Amino acid sequence: MRKVPTVVLVLPSPLLGPTAYGPLATALTDRGAAAGVAELPRAPLTPAAVLAAFVEQVRETGATTLVAHSNAGYLVPAVRAAVAVDAVVFVDAALPSSPGASTLLAPPRFGELVSGLPLTDGLLPPWPLWWDPADVAPLFPSQDWLTRVTDAAPRLPPSWFTTPVEVPTGWEGQPAAYLGFGDTYAEELTFARAAGWPVQVLDGHHLHLLTEPDATAQAVLALRERA
Secondary structure, X not given: OOOOOOXXXXXXXXXXXXXXXXXXXXXXXXXXXXXXEOOOOOOOOOHHHHHHHHHHHXXXXXXXXXXXXXXXXXXXXXXXXXXOOOEEEEXXXXXXXXXXXXXXXXXXXXXXXXXXXXXXXXXXXXXXXXXXXXXXHHHOOXXXXXXXXXXXXXXXXXXXXXXXXXXXXXHHHOOEEEEEEOOOOHHHHHHHHHOOOOEEEEOOOOOHHHHOHHHHHHHHHHHHHHO
């Protein structure tokens, strides 16, 4: 009997946009999964609009596994409350800090950074432009990739980070796993282990999934089997 492939939907960080996740989706597909990247709705982006778009695309694709990176991790509990999936693999992702209530889409320390960024027409710059070029360039496999992601990255309103999103009670008890890149998300790794999720840490940086998509895909699928 032919094995039915796992249908994976990658939920991109709304700070980066879908372009940065194409290589990971390709690597997952090369390993037998039917993988795609969720699109973001048209601007202006709000948490409610992105959540609705993610839920709709889970339904449309028939995804059985979600892979959530970075800021998209905050939205996963609400996505799963709206549509059932078998498992989620969080990849260097933020996690809600207030189960059973609501969460903001940024840790408290993030507010100071955002408040210091310049606005154009009420919107923040694309995420790669938040940082010194010398610091952000090593996160990308080439200057071409840095340019491509920067050009495609959404420009978020500051309210993105101050709008609460529902966190259903007991979400952490659903099948999930966590893949970290280094210790940037140390608190999230601790949470994942305490929740009993399978956990793996690769030696890498926050965009390791773009610079090393094959290694990331291999780890994601291995964790998926253990979730």
